[in-house]
Amino acid sequence: MIDRIMSKRDKQKAEELNEIRSYDGPPVRIMEVCGTHTHEIFKLGVRQILPPQVTLISGPGCPVCVTPVDYIDKAIYLALEKQVTICTFGDLVRVPGSQGSLANARAKGGKIQIVYSPLDAADYAVEHPEEEVVFLSVGFETTTPASCLAAKRAREAGISNFSLLVANKTMPSAYRALKDSVDVYLYPGHVNAIMGTDTCRELVQEGVSGVVAGFTAEDIIHAMATILKRYAQGEPFFENCYEQVVKPDGSPGARKLMERWMEACDTEWRGLGVIPGSGMRLKEEFRDMDAEIKFAVPKMQGSAPTACRCGEVLQGKCLPTECGLFGKACNPLHPVGACMVSGEGACSAYYNYGSR
Amino acid sequence: MDKTVTLAHGAGGKQTNELIDQVFKKHFSNPDLTSDDAAVLSLDTEKIAFTTDGFIVSPQEFPGGNIGKLSICGTVNDLACMGARPRYLSCAFVIEEGYSMEKLERIASAMEKTAAEAGVRIVAGDTKVAGKGQVDGVFITTTGIGTLQEGVRTSGFSARPGDAIIVSGDIGRHGLTILLAREDLGIDAEVTSDCAPLWECVESMLGVTQDIHVIRDATRGGVGTVLYEIAEQSGVGILLDRAKIPVQESVQGVCGMLGLEPLYLACEGRLVVFAPRQYAEKLVEVLHTLKPSAQAAIIGEVTEDQPGRVVVTTEIGAQTLLPPPGGELLPRIC
Numbered sequence: 004m005i006d007r008i009m010s011k012r013d014k015q016k017a018e019e020l021n022e023i024r025s026y027d028g029p030p031v032r033i034m035e036v037c038g039t040h041t042h043e044i045f046k047l048g049v050r051q052i053l054p055p056q057v058t059l060i061s062g063p064g065c066p067v068c069v070t071p072v073d074y075i076d077k078a079i080y081l082a083l084e085k086q087v088t089i090c091t092f093g094d095l096v097r098v099p100g101s102q103g104s105l106a107n108a109r110a111k112g113g114k115i116q117i118v119y120s121p122l123d124a125a126d127y128a129v130e131h132p133e134e135e136v137v138f139l140s141v142g143f144e145t146t147t148p149a150s151c152l153a154a155k156r157a158r159e160a161g162i163s164n165f166s167l168l169v170a171n172k173t174m175p176s177a178y179r180a181l182k183d184s185v186d187v188y189l190y191p192g193h194v195n196a197i198m199g200t201d202t203c204r205e206l207v208q209e210g211v212s213g214v215v216a217g218f219t220a221e222d223i224i225h226a227m228a229t230i231l232k233r234y235a236q237g238e239p240f241f242e243n244c245y246e247q248v249v250k251p252d253g254s255p256g257a258r259k260l261m262e263r264w265m266e267a268c269d270t271e272w273r274g275l276g277v278i279p280g281s282g283m284r285l286k287e288e289f290r291d292m293d294a295e296i297k298f299a300v301p302k303m304q305g306s307a308p309t310a311c312r313c314g315e316v317l318q319g320k321c322l323p324t325e326c327g328l329f330g331k332a333c334n335p336l337h338p339v340g341a342c343m344v345s346g347e348g349a350c351s352a353y354y355n356y357g358s359r
Numbered sequence: 360m361d362k363t364v365t366l367a368h369g370a371g372g373k374q375t376n377e378l379i380d381q382v383f384k385k386h387f388s389n390p391d392l393t394s395d396d397a398a399v400l401s402l403d404t405e406k407i408a409f410t411t412d413g414f415i416v417s418p419q420e421f422p423g424g425n426i427g428k429l430s431i432c433g434t435v436n437d438l439a440c441m442g443a444r445p446r447y448l449s450c451a452f453v454i455e456e457g458y459s460m461e462k463l464e465r466i467a468s469a470m471e472k473t474a475a476e477a478g479v480r481i482v483a484g485d486t487k488v489a490g491k492g493q494v495d496g497v498f499i500t501t502t503g504i505g506t507l508q509e510g511v512r513t514s515g516f517s518a519r520p521g522d523a524i525i526v527s528g529d530i531g532r533h534g535l536t537i538l539l540a541r542e543d544l545g546i547d548a549e550v551t552s553d554c555a556p557l558w559e560c561v562e563s564m565l566g567v568t569q570d571i572h573v574i575r576d577a578t579r580g581g582v583g584t585v586l587y588e589i590a591e592q593s594g595v596g597i598l599l600d601r602a603k604i605p606v607q608e609s610v611q612g613v614c615g616m617l618g619l620e621p622l623y624l625a626c627e628g629r630l631v632v633f634a635p636r637q638y639a640e641k642l643v644e645v646l647h648t649l650k651p652s653a654q655a656a657i658i659g660e661v662t663e664d665q666p667g668r669v670v671v672t673t674e675i676g677a678q679t680l681l682p683p684p685g686g687e688l689l690p691r692i693c
Contacts, residue, residue, distance in 0.1 A: 020675055042618070048677025218615075220674050336685050346618060355682030357670075 016221055019228035023052060028235030030056040033227075034181065034319060036174065037191030038065030038347025039218055045356040047220055049227065057231070060184070060319035061349035063177055064191060066142040067094045068317060068341045068348045069272040073305030074141075074170050075100030077295065081137050081168065082113030085298050088131070090124035091139040093117045094345045097338060101306050121146070121153035128157060128165035137294045140167040144197045147171045147283055148257040151264040154285070154292055166294040169284050172270060175202040176281035182206070184319050187230050188213035192222070192245040199253030200243055207241045217245040264289060273307070273341060274314030313340035316349050323350040330354060364458045369488025382464055383484060386471035391447070391482040398482035400447055404506040408443035410434060411502040419466065419496045421540045423532070423552030424627075426499055427466035431473040432556050432627055434503040436576040439558040440630070442513050442565065443505030448474065449483035453498040456491045466497065477556035479503065510569045517572040518593035522661040523639035527560055527630040527652040528553060529605040530582050534624030535613060546616070548609045555628030555651040563645045564632065571642075573633035576626075583622035584684040585631045586669045596665035599681065600672050605654045623684060633661065 035041055041061045044050070050059055063069050075098055081087045082105065089105065096105045096115060109115040114134075118124050124138035140150040150167060157165040174194050188211065190203060195215045203213050212234065216226030226244045233240040243249055261283070270282025285293045294300065307313070310328055315321035323329050323342065333339035335351050342348035346355075367374045384392075391398050412433045419426040435445035450470070454463065474481055532553040539546060557576065564571060573593075575585045582604075590597045606614075606621045614621050628651050634642055639657050646655035662670075669681040 016675075039618075046679060047673045047675050048679040049675070051677040051679075052675060224675065355680065357668075357680035 019224050022228045026054050026231045031234050032058045032186045034060040034062040034185040035189040036062040036064040045352040063317045065345050065347040067345035071271045071273045072307050073303040076303040077300050079108045082108045087135040087137045088114040090116045090118045098341050098344045121149045125153040125156040129160050136165050138167050140169045145193045148260050151260045166292045166297050168294040171283035176278045180278050182211045190215040192217045195249040197254045197257045200251050203241050207239045210239050212240045215243045215245045274317035308339050311340040313342045323353040364454045382467050386467040387481040389480045406507040408438050408441040408505040410437040413500045415498050424554040427469040428473045430499040430501045434501040435477040436557045438505030439561040440574040442511030443507045445479040445505045447482045447504045448479050449502045451485040451500045453487045455494045513574045515589050515592040518633045518661050520663040522633040523636045524659040525632040526658050528654040529607045531610045531621035531624035533627040548613050553628040560652045567641050568638045571634045575631045577629045581623045594666045596662040597669045598662050599659035604658045605656050
């Protein structure tokens with residue numbers, strides 16, 4: 004029985020691969036918005052089977068890549084000048100700020116603790132009442148609810164040594180900001196699992212097509228085949244190819260949690276500049292847990308390395324291989340720009356999986 | 360006997376003797392292990408292989424083994440990869456003050472069992488106790504001597520275009536077991552270490568042919584790192600077939616969640632073998648008869664083009680570079 008199901012799935016995959024290879028419709032620019040998709044698409048070698056008129060653009064959906072330089076500078080300031088314990092996801096540690104990364108700050112005696120979940124950071128603060136603990140809260144709709152949960156846990160535990168340096172972002176404003184350089188979005192299924200599909204449907208009204216996709220090889224192939232089939236028909240479209248996980252109204256519980264703790268604000272995206280209303284910050288009543296306010300962090304003039312073209316890469320205006328630093332001064336062991344640091348960044352994907 | 364190891368156990372007096380008698384001699388006893396300053400051995404061969412390795416794994420006990428088992432496997436497998444039958448081992452312990460005697464005994468007991476399995480004798484040893492915080496639990500260094508089988512010349516420089524590449528079992532289990540035991544990831548997966556002595560596997564392959572070009576055990580850095588090393592040393596390209604690489608479902612699942620590549624997770628009981636194509640099926644067949652290599656598979660071939668690179672044929676038939684090794688294993692964040 005299982006064999007028969009498998010062979011049916013294999014057969015569908017083979018048919019879809021054929022459809023993709025033999026696409027003869029008009030030229031189309033597809034942007035995969037999410038870093039996990041970027042990574043999987045490179046790992047599978049999807050670009051190799053695409054006809055020449057299909058262009059895949061790696062979008063700004065890697066939270067590490069779009070975190071601006073001054074955010075890293077602020078985190079380093081907190082670690083070295085205010086002697087707080089920084090709790091962070093591992094990827095952020097090697098991202099260069101204006102002068103060095105958090106890894107350099109650690110070498111200078113800064114206390115940098117790697118965590119796998121925001122809740123671990125809150126627990127750490129509970130267990131270490133003698134330390135001031137700051138969690139570096141970055142990420143999209145997929146990680147923001149967990150940051151809110153961490154704030155909630157700290158509040159419930161009655162501790163006052165925990166705060167967040169918040170740079171969370173929301174995807175819908177980025178979709179709108181980039182829509183002129185894209186024909187079809189490959190939407191990240193886990194973001195839609197929280198946010199639902201309303202924004203995607205609204206964008207269809209504005210002429211922007213899209214498909215929600217999961218993350219396995221089958222999911223991605225299925226979504227690509229769907230995109231090409233629908234694009235050839237000529238009308239703007241939206242399709243949810245990840246229905247087993249993504250419901251039209253997403254996860255109301257997670258959204259309610261975010262709405263309780265955070266509110267929208269303007270925020271800077273590395274490479275894209277300030278996008279109004281695309282950021283999240285703690286609400287007024289929780290500002291005592293906002294590390295920027297709590298430690299009176301001064302304004303930083305974050306300066307990115309001048310020759311680095313991460314900004315253009317993130318907008319799909321430049322291929323990583325077109326940057327003069329790529330593979331030379333900038334490589335995964337010695338990254339210059341954020342897109343080379345994160346395993347999800349377009350530059351590291353081009354470097355790691357070969358550029359062909 | 361005391362419940363924990365104290366500095367006095369390392370001072371050379373009565374308590375040192377007690378520790379040696381009740382823990383180490385009890386488990387390692389054999390005719391070649393004497394109280395003299397050095398073991399006197401005789402070997403019936405022209406050439407020997409000689410190697411040493413230090414073990415500092417934390418936690419010291421993990422699903423599928425402990426640091427003791429690991430310290431035997433690591434060294435006997437290095438000998439086996441040279442085509443040498445492991446014969447004698449020495450072991451040196453550095454133990455942290457306050458370490459549990461019961462745990463130490465479990466470690467020694469695992470060493471006894473694994474040495475017997477591997478057919479080696481522990482013939483010399485040393486024990487030091489370091490102050491609290493100076494070592495993490497217990498560090499073990501083992502050094503081994505093996506007798507080289509005549510006619511066998513394996514080396515990382517000997518891979519040739521056309522060679523088949525065999526891996527002796529499913530990959531990545533040891534590395535993932537340690538990662539899950541060490542980090543509080545909140546992931547409950549049934550993964551045990553693949554840690555095992557492998558001379559038996561090598562011996563059975565040499566029974567098929569002595570013309571095996573490369574044998575490596577894929578320890579730290581995993582199978583991927585070994586493949587890059589060999590591609591570099593032999594100046595050849597490597598083409599893998601993703602669908603043929605054996606990976607346990609639970610390992611695949613956790614790797615997917617954390618964004619890890621199983622090819623870069625450590626193994627402690629897996630061989631990577633390069634041999635002329637015509638022997639490949641037969642080699643896999645004999646490997647399948649032995650427990651540690653029951654999942655052996657041909658995973659790829661050596662190519663003339665793209666020297667120094669490891670390329671993977673993906674499940675959609677495209678070819679991508681295996682990302683070169685480097686950097687820490689950092690779980691992805693979304």
